[in-house]
Amino acid sequence: MIKSFIRKHPYGAAILAALICTFLTSVGAAITQIAVLDEVPGYLAMSAAVACSILIGFLLMARSGHSLAFYGFRKPASGSVKKVWLFAPLLLLEIVPLVLFAPKFQEPGAFYLVLIVFTILVGINEEVYFRGLVFGFIRQKGPKAAVIGSSIIFGALHSVNALSGTNPWAVLLQIAFAFLAGLVLALIVSITKSLWIGMLWHTVHNFISYVTETSLDRTALIVVGVQVLVMLVYAIGLWRAGTREQM
Template identity: 60%
Template sequence: MSTNFIRKHPYIAALIAALICTFLTAVGSAAAQIAELAEVPAYLVMTASMILSVLAGMWLLRRSGLSAKEAGFRSPTSGTVRSIWFCVPLLLMEVIPFVAYGPAFTRQGAEYAVLALFTIVVGFNEELYFRGLVFSFLTGKSRKQAVIGSAVIFGVLHAANALSGTNPAEVLLQIAFAFFAGLVLALIVSITRSLWIGIVWHTVHNFLSFSTEVAFDRTALAVLSAQVLILLIFTIGLWKRGTEAA
């Protein structure tokens, strides 16, 4: 996509970038399922697909005329100490399941090593596209549209996973989680100009989610509700600063 196309059609450009990310991600997952691979080789196949997505994203970044620094691959501009405070609510969300369930790490070390690699690539890949490319494309319209638009696209494309659930409350909460997570991460990028806080949180959240399998019961409903509430409060707290950032 050329710079001129992005300037004239930012939403179309943002949607194309998001769909490329989603398609390449789905290819790896589909290949692993069709081949009926065991868990470790399945994660390796999905990681390879995700790396391909990252390379495509970096190519799009170059084609768009944005530098890596402009896309968010830089240190937070709000100051290291102040930026650390953005991590506190995100960390609290990951502590809640441990309090509710306790540690549940029962796999072999090799499985966790492969899972760690996979989640690192997933975090990098999704932040590159949704808070790097998509957010940057929409910033040409306005900071507020970039925050809302990137969150909506992120939430809609993650809704497919949520809709696979059988519990209506679970489906609604998963969709709400994806949307508000998208808002919070976009607001943090808007304020700090950096993707790294989002990449780290995304990696930690996915690793903890994928490494523990919990049935959706009343406890899980309460945990997910608490996480959505934290994201909502965090969104309200960051909103004015994040949407008015120059």
Template identity: 40%
Template sequence: MKIKNSPIFLSILFTILALVFPTIAGAIIAIKSISSLSTIYLIQFAAFTCGILITLWIMKKSKFSLQDFGFRKFKAETWLVVIVVFELIAFFNGITIKDGFSVLTLLLLVIAVGICEELIFRGLVFKYLSAKGLKVAILGSSILFGFGHLANLLSGANFFMTLLQIAFAFLFGLVCAEIVAKTKSIIFPIIWHASHDFIAFLTDSEPNVLSVSMYVLHCLLLIGLAIYFWRALFPKKETTELMKLNNEKPEIGV
């Protein structure tokens, strides 16, 4: 197989593509010395919207259909309630209203980010890595998603908080990938991603004991969800074999 057609090589290229859009937006903001929060959000929204269009174009040009990338309905289950509660916990950190804040521009931004990043990581990357197996697709897309957040270190972000963000991103990506594997749909991860970013912007604050504790708690909850979905997707071999034996037992006639 040629390197350029390798699922792993293509997935790395898609990850680089995901980093291009926020980088361009950041460069424009820095060069123009823009300080208005609403203007910053609009520039980032425009960049991620371009990312959505380019990603959809790549999908259309691929050998797969949009349904193959997860554009299909999903059935809501009880785990959805757990995720809703999981997100509401963040409000214990309080709500932070920043100067120049606009709910509309923030909504536009988080929706664009959620769609763009999910289309790339749980769409393109997940689908292409699936050629290597479902476990590789789940773990590989999650690792690349977490790796993408290393860019925060280059922007001068707090080192410890960035490490927490990378850990959180990996776990978040892991659960989202498992949900895609379970439901065959990318719709809920998009909704969850956008909702999480919206709440995160509202409750973002300077690193302190409470904010770090919230991050750690979120990571622990994500680990629990990841284990739950992993066991549902990949039941233990012994359990599977036992179920097969039970199903194969001949019925005893009277």
């Protein structure tokens, strides 16, 4: 039944998978707010919800009729990651906030330990769904359709959080970053055939975002603007590289 639905309705299956991921992640956040949990138990509750989401994602992969390797659980394709520029922009994205908003690490050690677990799980979860399932479902329509479709779905769902902001420039920049991040991560999967690079960057980016979290003043907006610009240039470069390799 699942195989048939995916084959007949790849875009519907992709959207449904993305909504499952978003819903299960939201459940953990809702429990934390309703129970008024402190930071450490709150992150533990959210981690448990994300872990459940990951397990369901693997179950969907198994029921889809394809192997885990089909969805990106494999080594990067031979020669696909030899070029330094494939990683340099991702490194630059994280260096900028670290330099300008150096984390103080004033919380207890348990907080950072739980935060690391949470960000690792979130990184795995979102790559399993958006670059694994969503990308894999749409790929039957062609690799370019998979890249564009998965990035639109990822950007649209992540843009919802940005819309709650009050600064219009911050909202626009965060929405732009969400769409471009989805595009870049999808292109990396298309070129390398692997989820591992995306999972690693996603985890590092989320952790740094949490420990350097600051008010959206002028400096912070400039940083996000620089990150959006880097992502845009990077996406163009990856698209051209993917096209040359008949993505």
